[in-house]
Amino acid sequence: MLVLFYLILFNFFVIFVKQFMERFTTKDLEELPSRQRAHLINSISGYKSANLIATRSEDGVPNLAIFSSVVHLGSNPALLGFVMRPIGVERHTYDNIKSTLHYTINAITKEMYRDAHHTAAKYKEHESEFTMTSLEESYKDGFQAPYVKQSPIQIGCRWVNEYPIEENGCILIVGAVESIYVVPELLHSDHWAQLDRMDIMTIVGLDGYALPNLEDRLEYAKPNQSQNSILNGSQKD
């Protein structure tokens, strides 16, 4: 009985020392059911961008798919990347990009997230996710791929390269930004877009949708001095 008491006490002590953190080793991860492992690994890396990538096949069939992996690569030249899962899982977007070289990246708002999520359903090649949802195609300025009309940020991209990730068969697609359409009220005078003004969402893991509120904007960081907020007044540059 006394042993049990000490065991319990020791357990509490260990938990306290570790600051109540749960640990997962590589072995623990391997032993988790596959779907739970996916939930854990997909959510721990933090909030993800919420975008719809739209393409159109050479036969004219539009395709729309949700992606949470769009990542900034550079601004001069303007380059964005995104990660495609191993080929076979989502062929349509990849095939269309490879055959037409053009695609659009469109921000997902609170009004759009249910339809955006639904684009992950496995429709056949001749079925357009635009038909299956209330999201609408918008063709602008001669660009081959459709934009998503409801999106407050619409980016036209051209495929420039791709990097197969040997470790698991994913592909990093690198695209050049050719056109940006943005609702003007998102933009500050220094061209920084305040995403919460149009309820743009962010994704947690595979299936969570969160709505951020801007808390602060900080000055460029310099050694040995604290950074002031530049939310209510631009930084002298």
Add this chain to the structure above:
Amino acid sequence: MLVLFYLILFNFFVIFVKQFMERFTTKDLEELPSRQRAHLINSISGYKSANLIATRSEDGVPNLAIFSSVVHLGSNPALLGFVMRPIGVERHTYDNIKSTLHYTINAITKEMYRDAHHTAAKYKEHESEFTMTSLEESYKDGFQAPYVKQSPIQIGCRWVNEYPIEENGCILIVGAVESIYVVPELLHSDHWAQLDRMDIMTIVGLDGYALPNLEDRLEYAKPNQSQNSILNGSQKD
């Protein structure tokens, strides 16, 4: 006078048709002042993950740097990527990773974002960002790189590969997840981490910090049926 009136009317019509969207072409981007272009391109791709990457040099000097480019690559095996700007800009993190192969990824909360932002200041190699801020090193289970004690999610990674992005000199670092420490109250029963329970932040552009609230979690998408919320009850799998 009448011509002016019609011109104004026509203008309003054009604006209405275009749904009040401002357009930037490649040429417009090239002509923007470099800092404004960086603000625009960095913010339009959506919300970004907010993490601190910690390393320790072979000489034992710890280093800490903020990154908004951590991206999920796969969960089996568990792989995370992040993008380093061209070598020369942030040498310490890269040098330490290449010489020791180990680094940690640590979530940034509302309490931490000012210190996290400050780690972007250009300190010298022998100066530790842990000393310059109130962020604390934590060494656990024999892992060579320090974790950030204040972070509710701490991930120990091992370098497995890197992909130089030819187009602009960035490098995609691919790391295997070796250890995860997570505050248990973040985790749902299916191991999905609800990030807003610990005020984990997200980054907008180069310098914006936003705090999300979870709005919803949706069922796995299937053709021709709408997806129910699984926020208040797990999905039958």
